[in-house]
Structure formats: structure tokens, C-alpha cells
Amino acid sequence: MASNTVLQVEALSLATKSKKLVDNVSFSLGKGESLGLVGESGSGKSLTLRAVLGLLPRGIEQTGGVIKSDVRSAMVFQDPRGALDPLCPVVAQVAEVIYYRQKVGRKASRIQALELLEMLGLPDSLKRLDRYPSQLSGGQCQRIVIAMALACKPGILLCDEPTTALDVTVQRQIIETITSLQRELGFAMVFVTHNLAIAAALCSKLCVMKEGQIVEHDDTLSLLQNPTNPYTRMLLDSVLPLPELEGSEQ
Amino acid sequence: MNPIQIDSPRPMGGRKISLASRVWNTPSLLVGGLMFAVLIGLAVFIPFISPYQPSEQNLSAFLQPPSSEHWLGTDQLGRDLFTRLIYAARTDLKIMVLAEIIPFCTGVFLGMLAGYYGKWLNTMISLLTDTLIAFPFYLIVIIVAFASGAGERGIYITFMLVGWIVFARVVKGLSASFREQEWVASAQTLGLPGVRIILRHLLPNVLPQAIVVLMTDMIGLLVAIVTLGYLGIGITPPTPDWGTMIADGRSFITTAWWLSAVPGLAVVYTGIALSLVGDGLADLWRKK
Amino acid sequence: MMRLSKTLNKSPGGTVSGSWLILAVVRALVVILCVMTAVFFIIRIVPGDPAKMILGEYSTPEAIQNMRHTLGLDLPLWEQFFRFVKTLFTQGDTGNSIISGTSTRALIAERAPVTLLLIGMACVLAVVVALLLAVLAATHKDQLADHLIRVIPTITLGMPVFWVGLLLILLFSVRLHWFPVGGIGEGWTGTLYSLTLPAITVAFSQIPTLVRSLRAQMLEVLESDFVVTLKAAGIPSRVVLFKHVLRNSALPTLMLLGVNISYLIGGTLVVEQVFGIKGIGSLLFSSIAKRDFPVIQGIALYCAVSVVIISLLIEIISWWLDPRTRGKQ
Numbered sequence: 058m059a060s061n062t063v064l065q066v067e068a069l070s071l072a073t074k075s076k077k078l079v080d081n082v083s084f085s086l087g088k089g090e091s092l093g094l095v096g097e098s099g100s101g102k103s104l105t106l107r108a109v110l111g112l113l114p115r116g117i118e119q120t121g122g123v124i125k126s127d128v129r130s131a132m133v134f135q136d137p138r139g140a141l142d143p144l145c146p147v148v149a150q151v152a153e154v155i156y157y158r159q160k161v162g163r164k165a166s167r168i169q170a171l172e173l174l175e176m177l178g179l180p181d182s183l184k185r186l187d188r189y190p191s192q193l194s195g196g197q198c199q200r201i202v203i204a205m206a207l208a209c210k211p212g213i214l215l216c217d218e219p220t221t222a223l224d225v226t227v228q229r230q231i232i233e234t235i236t237s238l239q240r241e242l243g244f245a246m247v248f249v250t251h252n253l254a255i256a257a258a259l260c261s262k263l264c265v266m267k268e269g270q271i272v273e274h275d276d277t278l279s280l281l282q283n284p285t286n287p288y289t290r291m292l293l294d295s296v297l298p299l300p301e302l303e304g305s306e307q
Numbered sequence: 308m309n310p311i312q313i314d315s316p317r318p319m320g321g322r323k324i325s326l327a328s329r330v331w332n333t334p335s336l337l338v339g340g341l342m343f344a345v346l347i348g349l350a351v352f353i354p355f356i357s358p359y360q361p362s363e364q365n366l367s368a369f370l371q372p373p374s375s376e377h378w379l380g381t382d383q384l385g386r387d388l389f390t391r392l393i394y395a396a397r398t399d400l401k402i403m404v405l406a407e408i409i410p411f412c413t414g415v416f417l418g419m420l421a422g423y424y425g426k427w428l429n430t431m432i433s434l435l436t437d438t439l440i441a442f443p444f445y446l447i448v449i450i451v452a453f454a455s456g457a458g459e460r461g462i463y464i465t466f467m468l469v470g471w472i473v474f475a476r477v478v479k480g481l482s483a484s485f486r487e488q489e490w491v492a493s494a495q496t497l498g499l500p501g502v503r504i505i506l507r508h509l510l511p512n513v514l515p516q517a518i519v520v521l522m523t524d525m526i527g528l529l530v531a532i533v534t535l536g537y538l539g540i541g542i543t544p545p546t547p548d549w550g551t552m553i554a555d556g557r558s559f560i561t562t563a564w565w566l567s568a569v570p571g572l573a574v575v576y577t578g579i580a581l582s583l584v585g586d587g588l589a590d591l592w593r594k595k
Numbered sequence: 596m597m598r599l600s601k602t603l604n605k606s607p608g609g610t611v612s613g614s615w616l617i618l619a620v621v622r623a624l625v626v627i628l629c630v631m632t633a634v635f636f637i638i639r640i641v642p643g644d645p646a647k648m649i650l651g652e653y654s655t656p657e658a659i660q661n662m663r664h665t666l667g668l669d670l671p672l673w674e675q676f677f678r679f680v681k682t683l684f685t686q687g688d689t690g691n692s693i694i695s696g697t698s699t700r701a702l703i704a705e706r707a708p709v710t711l712l713l714i715g716m717a718c719v720l721a722v723v724v725a726l727l728l729a730v731l732a733a734t735h736k737d738q739l740a741d742h743l744i745r746v747i748p749t750i751t752l753g754m755p756v757f758w759v760g761l762l763l764i765l766l767f768s769v770r771l772h773w774f775p776v777g778g779i780g781e782g783w784t785g786t787l788y789s790l791t792l793p794a795i796t797v798a799f800s801q802i803p804t805l806v807r808s809l810r811a812q813m814l815e816v817l818e819s820d821f822v823v824t825l826k827a828a829g830i831p832s833r834v835v836l837f838k839h840v841l842r843n844s845a846l847p848t849l850m851l852l853g854v855n856i857s858y859l860i861g862g863t864l865v866v867e868q869v870f871g872i873k874g875i876g877s878l879l880f881s882s883i884a885k886r887d888f889p890v891i892q893g894i895a896l897y898c899a900v901s902v903v904i905i906s907l908l909i910e911i912i913s914w915w916l917d918p919r920t921r922g923k924q
Contacts, residue, residue, distance in 0.1 A: 582748075
């Protein structure tokens with residue numbers, strides 16, 4: 058693996074006992090890069106992420122291919138509330154991750170957790186009174202999940218449609234947060250979404266997936282200007298006018 | 308103009324042909340059904356299988372262990388245990404099935420009404436079920452069975468009073484969610500009377516699950532019948548019954564423990580058979 | 596969305612805290628009233644004359660008339676009901692025992708401690724064993740341990756609780772002499788010791804149903820997103836299991852126990868008979884044999900009301916412990 062590559066997936070295949078779900082997927086990710094995995098529901102994008110994490114759902118196995126990565130990955134989920142233990146106060150959850158990952162004491166974990174949450178723009182009131190996920194808004198929960206992911210100091214951040222379940226205004230905030238964090242901390246990112254516009258805005262490389270296979274794989278600009286696959290073209294056509302492509306100069 | 312036909316979505320044809328193969332592919336249904344068939348077969352043909360009568364006493368051969376003459380041995384009055392066991396099966400199984408009929412029908416009916424029409428009807432029926440269910444099952448069973456006279460009649464009355472609740476609850480839930488479906492609302496706006504919807508569409512939907520519950524419920528009923536028999540307020544002697552057999556054997560538990568153990572095993576056997584059938588039916592209907 | 600909220604039948608993060616509580620209490624009270632009415636009518640649905648049933652076939656008409664007067668059966672129905680409710684509320688009693696003359700409440704209070712102790716022991720045992728088995732099954736899904744544990748309910752469903760008791764007596768008391776055959780021992784240790792087998796018997800009847808539901812609940816939790824998040828974040832599996840998964844399964848367990856409490860009590864009454872324990876169960880049976888209606892009514896009433904109150908308490912505790920029912924800030 059090249060020294061600058063943090064993740065290399067080669068010919069990955071995932072299947073249940075009866076059905077193939079992901080077939081021969083390959084891509085690579087360099088340090089600090091952002092890769093967008095775009096496709097409709099059921100195209101296998103989320104499963105690919107789970108495979109990179111090494112935490113496939115029960116009943117699904119990796120039937121072929123190799124995943125090479127020498128940095129840690131962390132994941133951000135689509136449903137922020139579902140990703141948090143409903144019976145655990147949020148600061149305590151983040152602190153718990155720090156406690157086990159960084160191997161510092163309980164008190165130090167809590168302090169680091171609060172710093173992390175502040176960096177993510179969460180209200181100061183949490184310092185005084187810890188809250189449960191059900192008492193926070195969707196956007197706030199998602200920030201907690203991101204905080205937990207960052208608490209493991211990952212080299213790769215895997216994002217599985219992190220904005221889909223949120224209101225449109227909140228979506229933009231979260232995306233901005235992720236982008237600025239990436240600039241600051243320098244992690245690589247795989248961003249899964251069915252929204253081509255968001256992927257194009259965030260990522261320098263794009264992979265289009267359909268029914269478990271990659272149908273097109275290119276730099277964002279070239280893909281948008283010269284899509285070779287008809288499916289990609291169809292996706293492009295169904296997108297409403299794109300906003301300014303902020304991230305595309307990377 | 309073609310009349311609009313409101314029909315719940317039904318699977319495409321070819322069902323009859325694949326039914327046999329679907330049954331064949333449901334092992335629990337096969338095994339359970341077989342076990343139950345064996346039991347019924349024994350119960351029906353016992354007069355031809357056994358030379359003894361259930362009340363035939365032979366005081367010179369009392370408390371004998373299993374032998375070739377007496378397959379399961381004899382009790383304290385020299386009666387053949389195997390014969391008594393199977394004749395008791397006749398009694399207990401018959402009551403188990405008969406006692407379920409009315410509660411099943413009432414429960415399903417009330418459940419459908421409560422779930423489908425909702426609101427105050429639902430509240431009334433819920434209140435009734437909550438009240439009855441607060442009384443521990445065996446408490447009611449014992450009191451009512453005693454109050455209405457021991458024996459078969461008591462069991463029927465008891466179960467008619469409380470046995471319907473479990474069906475009403477399950478069916479109520481199913482009916483309520485059934486009602487939430489959009490096509491039901493549109494059927495109603497088109498003027499289809501509720502009764503027709505209930506009978507033609509809700510009932511077939513609800514019946515499979517109700518029958519699965521029935522299988523499990525029958526086990527509980529059988530155990531209750533046997534328990535009442537043991538306590539002396541169920542089937543009265545000389546009619547053979549697994550419960551009274553266990554009670555009779557209690558005094559001899561140190562010497563002839565099988566007198567009490569074997570009837571219980573018969574209940575367990577029936578329980579397994581019915582469980583498997585219930586699970587099998589659930590699997591079968593889920594697959595479609 | 597998380598389906599755990601379904602188990603509590605309340606909207607997640609709802610703000611209807613106060614009104615729900617009041618509604619639940621009112622509902623429980625209504626049920627208790629219905630229970631009292633049902634208990635009142637128990638002896639009146641009996642075909643035939645209760646007085647005659649008590650005194651027997653060959654009693655004189657005068658004796659029957661006296662008995663009817665004692666029972667208050669010669670009064671109009673409304674008055675009877677009124678008297679019944681009045682005695683109930685002023686003395687917590689359903690009348691005096693026909694046989695012994697003492698108040699029902701005193702009789703029940705005398706026998707209650709043993710029964711309550713037995714129920715408590717059975718509860719604890721059932722919950723602990725059920726949790727262990729459920730964890731074992733859920734974490735080894737589709738492996739041998741899971742299959743074995745899943746088979747258990749199928750077999751034990753048909754086991755009459757009294758029969759299980761008899762077999763346990765046979766094995767542990769008669770053959771192995773580990774436990775006394777029946778009755779209650781002296782002092783605390785003696786009592787607990789002699790109640791062990793009965794408690795095991797009662798727990799045995801409840802464990803299979805508990806395990807089935809707990810296992811399903813745990814599987815659901817194990818597959819949920821937050822478990823993946825925690826594991827992905829690097830928290831050790833054991834911590835995830837015992838701290839997070841168990842905690843999330845605890846509330847549904849509690850609710851399940853509430854539902855099963857009625858069966859637990861019923862089983863205890865029968866088991867007392869098998870083991871010769873002088874608790875409420877044996878009081879029930881002797882009252883039945885002697886046709887002591889007030890006592891029978893009293894037992895039925897106390898049992899049912901206990902079930903309603905316990906269910907209500909469990910609902911309230913679950914609601915209070917569940918952070919999801921606290922309002923959004």
C-alpha cells in the first residue's frame with residue numbers, strides 16, 4: 058500500500074446465504090481525501106462501510122476481497138438518535154469512548170469530552186447538566202455521534218448518510234461542521250449518500266454504486282462534466298440545479 | 308361502467324398445488340402433527356390395543372413395575388397403567404378441545420369488534436379483560452370450578468368465563484392495525500358496510516394468528532384440567548384423568564414413582580406436540 | 596427509528612408526563628372497582644343457594660334461613676352490595692369467616708408472610724436465571740447454546756407446575772435428602788431453606804416465557820445502531836453487553852414481570868398445596884373445602900388488587916426510569 062493511502066478496498070464482495078449484496082467493489086482513499094459513495098437505497102453503500110469497520114450485520118459475510126487500512130476508522134450513522142444509547146447521558150457516552158480509547162482517567166475523559174463537544178458547537182449547558190439523547194434535537198444528537206467518532210482519533214471518518222434524517226437547515230450546519238473538522242484534524246472521509254449534490258459539494262472523488270457494484274469511479278469534476286455510465290447520467294439529470302461546488306477545487 | 312371491486316391483495320394462483328410441499332417443508336408442523344396423530348390414534352384404538360379395562364382391578368397384581376403384561380405397570384388397585392393413561396387421554400383431550408370452542412369464537416369476535424370499531428367499545432372490552440386478568444388464572448379456575456360444581460361442567464363454565472380473553476387481546480391488536488391500512492379507509496368511504504369488511508377481509512386475516520394462539524392456549528387449558536384433577540375439583544373418579552392419576556400416585560412416590568411421573572409425561576408430550584404444531588403453522592403462514 | 600420506544604407504548608420524548616400518570620392511576624382505580632364488583636358477584640353466580648351449599652343437603656329450613664341471614668342474602672341486592680363495599684372500605688375486610696368467625700383480613704394477614712416470601716424468592720430466581728439464559732442465547736445466536744435454550748419453552752410449556760414440584764420432591768427430598776419434603780422450617784434460615792424447592796418450582800414455570808421474550812428483546816437491542824456505534828468507537832464488547840445492552844433490556848424485563856405476576860401468584864397457590872406450606876394457597880383450599888365464602892372472596896380480592904397495584908407500580912417505575920419520557924429541553 059502506498060504511503061499516502063489510508064484505505065484500500067480490493068474486489069470486496071459481501072453476501073448473505075442466499076443473495077449477493079456487494080460485488081467486486083474496489084476503491085482507494087488517500088490521506089485527508091474525501092470519497093463520495095453515491096447510489097440509491099439498496100445499492101450496498103452502507104454495507105461497504107460496515108465492512109470497512111469490520112462490523113457487518115448478523116447474517117452477512119465477506120465472501121471475497123481484501124480491505125487494507127492501517128489507520129482507525131470511525132462511523133457516523135444516518136439516524137442520530139438510533140446511534141446513541143437512549144439510557145446513557147450524552148457527555149458520559151463520549152467520555153466513555155475517550156476512557157477506553159485514550160486510556161486516560163475518568164475525570165480526564167470527562168474534561169476531554171466536554172472540550173470535544175464545545176468544538177462541535179454544542180451548548181455550554183451540557184457542562185452543568187448532562188442530558189439524554191431524547192432531550193436533544195436531531196442536529197445536536199448527530200454532533201454527539203460525530204464527537205464520539207472523533208474521540209477515537211480516527212484516520213478515516215465513515216459517514217453513512219449523516220444528514221438524511223435531519224431538517225434541511227440543520228443539514229447544512231452538519232456538513233459545514235464536518236468540513237471544518239476535516240480541515241482542522243486532517244482525517245480522510247468516505248461519505249455515503251443518495252444525494253449527488255451533497256457528495257459533489259464535499260468530495261474530491263466520487264464512486265457511483267448500483268445494485269452492489271461500482272458503475273463509475275472518477276474525480277468529481279470529470280465525473281460531473283463527462284459521465285460515461287448511463288446510470289450516472291440519469292443520477293445527474295435527476296438532480297435539481299447544483300449549488301456552488303465549494304469543495305471541488307481540492 | 309365496471310363496478311369497482313374491493314379486494315384485499317391476494318397472492319397469485321397456484322396456491323393449492325404448493326400447499327402440500329409447503330407443509331412438507333415445515334418440519335415442526337410435520338413432527339408435531341405426527342406426534343398428535345399418534346396420540347389420537349392410541350386414544351381411538353385403545354380398546355383394540357389393550358385387553359384391560361381402565362377400571363379393571365386386580366388386587367393381586369398391585370404396584371407392579373413395567374412388564375410385558377403391563378407395559379407401564381399397575382397402580383395400587385392393580386389397574387393397568389397404560390390402559391388408564393390412554394383412556395385418560397380420551398377424557399382430557401376431549402375436554403380440552405370442547406372447552407376451547409366457545410371461548411375461541413367469543414374471543415375472536417369480541418377482539419375484532421374492539422379493534423375495528425375502537426373507541427368506547429374498545430374501552431369497555433379492555434376494561435373487562437383487565438379486570439378478569441387481574442385475577443390469577445388458577446385462582447379463578449379453582450374458585451369457579453368449585454362454585455359451578457366439580458367435574459366436566461365446571462371446567463367448561465370456567466373456561467367460557469375467562470378463556471376468551473387471550474384471543475380477544477391478540478385479535479384486538481391485529482384488528483386495530485388492520486384498520487389503519489389505507490385501503491380499508493377507502494373501502495369505507497365507498498360505502499362498504501363494516502360487517503362485510505369484517506367478515507370478508509378482517510376475519511381471514513386474523514384467523515391464522517388466532518389459530519396459532521389457540522394451539523398454545525390449548526396446552527395451558529390441558530394443564531389447567533390436569534391441575535384441577537390433581538386438586539380434586541376437576542374430573543371426578545372413576546373417569547380416568549391424568550390429574551387424578553398423578554394425585555393417586557402421590558402416596559406411592561417413594562416406591563412406585565412412575566405412577567405420578569408418567570401421566571405428567573403424557574401431558575408434556577401433548578404439550579410438545581401442540582407447541583410444534585403451533586410453531587409450524589406460524590412458520591407456514593409466514594412463508595406465504 | 597428505534598423500536599424500543601414501542602415497548603413502553605408512549606411517544607419518545609413526550610411531554611405528557613403529568614397527564615399520563617393521572618390517567619394510569621385512574622384506570623387502575625376503575626379496574627379495582629370492577630374487581631370488587633366481580634368478587635361480590637362470585638358467590639351469587641353459583642347455581643343454587645350458597646347457604647344450602649355451606650350447610651349441606653340435609654340441613655333444616657331454619658338453619659338455612661339463619662345462614663342466609665348471616666350471609667346477608669335476605670337483603671335486597673343493592674343493600675347487599677352497599678354492605679359489602681362498606682365493610683371493604685372501613686375494615687378492609689370481606690366479612691368474617693363462617694368457620695372460624697375471625698375476620699377475613701386477619702386470617703389472610705396471618706398466612707400472607709409465607710406466601711409473599713415464596714413469591715419474592717421465585718421472582719428473584721426467575722429473573723436472574725431468565726436474564727442469564729437470555730444473554731447466553733442472544734450472544735450465541737444460531738449456535739448450540741441458543742438452539743438448546745430455544746427448545747426449552749416448547750418442552751416446559753406442557754409441564755404442570757404441581758407435577759414439576761412432585762418430581763423435584765422425589766429427586767431432592769426423597770432420593771437425595773437435600774431438602775425437607777414439606778412444611779416450613781424454624782427461624783429465618785429454616786424457612787428460606789424449606790422454601791427453596793417450592794421457589795424453584797414456581798420460578799421454573801415462569802422462566803421459559805421470560806427467556807423467550809428477553810432473548811427477542813436483546814437480539815433487537817444487539818442489532819441496533821447504537822451498539823454498532825459503541826463497538827466501532829472501541830468500547831470493549833463486554834462493557835457494551837453488560838452496561839448498555841442489559842440496561843436497555845432491563846426496562847422491558849420489568850414490564851414483562853408485571854404482566855407475568857398474575858401467573859406467578861397463581862402458580863404459588865398451587866405449589867403451596869403440593870409442598871404442604873401453610874400460606875394463602877392452603878387457606879384457599881381449606882376454605883373451598885369448607886365453603887367459607889367470605890374467606891374465598893377475601894383471597895380473590897386481595898390477589899386481584901395486588902396484581903393491579905403491582906402492575907401500576909411497575910408501569911410508573913418504568914416510566915420514571917425511562918429518560919425518553921422526560922420532556923425535550
